Amino acid sequence: MAFTRKEKEAIVEQYKQWVDNSNAFFVLSYQKMNVNAINDAREKLREANAEIHVVKNRLFKLVLDEKQLDYEPAFWEENNIVSFAFSDAPNTAKVLTEISKSNVFEIRMGYMDQKALSAANVKALADLPTLPVMRGIVLGTIMASASKLVRTLAEPARSMAAVVKAFSEEGQAA
DSSP, X not given: OOOOHHHHHHHHHHHHHHHHHOSEEEEEEESSOOHHHHHHHHHHHHHTTEEEEEOOHHHHHHHHHHTTOOOOGGGGGSOEEEEEESSOHHHHHHHXXXXXXXXXXXXXXXXXXXXXXXXXXXXXXXXXXXXXHHHHHHHHHHHHHHHHHHHHHXXXXXXXXXXXXXXXXXXXXX
């Protein structure tokens, strides 16, 4: 189906908006994709605050050129589908790694912080803890340090109170 120039411009603008609003985006190839596979992928990604879209390669390359992102021109000659991570890139990478275990999708590369990621880098990103887990780890570390500080500061007063109590009990016993 041929698109008019206006339609193509609208598609490119939509691609730009998705790229601008995402923390990272990942490129997957697809083989034997059917409606059930794409719907399952979309449902899993929606839970991770991410989306997946089949893109027109030539139009998506225009966005990459405008954003000055590196790519191999031959890379964009296959069937590609792009997933956009709107909040938590490691969580999206985890979902994509899970989705790619089927023989329908294969992770090809990604972009994060204006840098290209290889498929191996995307899989390594998937091994990182998700944002809520990282927040818990950092909070636990901060709380442990704060608790230790409070115990250290309270120890001299507690020791002194124990000595005073011992003297008072000794005086009452006499």
